[in-house]
Amino acid sequence: REKRLTLPPSEITLL
Amino acid sequence: PGLLEPMSTLVRVPKSASTLGIAIEGGANTRQPLPRIVTIQRGGSAHNCGQLKVGQVILEVNGISLRGREHREAACLIAEAFKTKEKDYIDFLITEFN
Helix, strand or coil: CHHHHHCCCCCEEEC | CHHHCCCEEEEEEECCCCCCCEEEECCCCCCCCCCEEEEECCCCHHHHHCCCCCCCEEEEECCEECCCCCHHHHHHHHHHHHHCCCCCEEEEEEECCC
16 A cells, blocks of 8 residues: 555556 | 457458547556547548447457556557568457446
8 A cells, every 4th residue: 555655657558 | 368358359451541530548557547549530540440339448459468468569560460571461459348
């Protein structure tokens, strides 16, 4: 839980 | 190794349209460590194939594992797989589980 909170969100790429 | 993933499915997407038509999020060092499908565009190859769904996580592309790859690298691998003339399809190993 703690780890999830510290990781940044991802960008989104359209392929 | 991909075949050992629990609950994974191999989906072959024929290149039936000029675009693949999926949007992905995630990659190593993000909250979503493996790329997840967030959009499937109508009229794209993925939509035409009918077997990919929003929420599925992509484990492998043409047998290449996406584990440990950052978002841009994973996106590039998928883009290259769509662009190459060597194959008229892309094989995705996907799982429903995050």
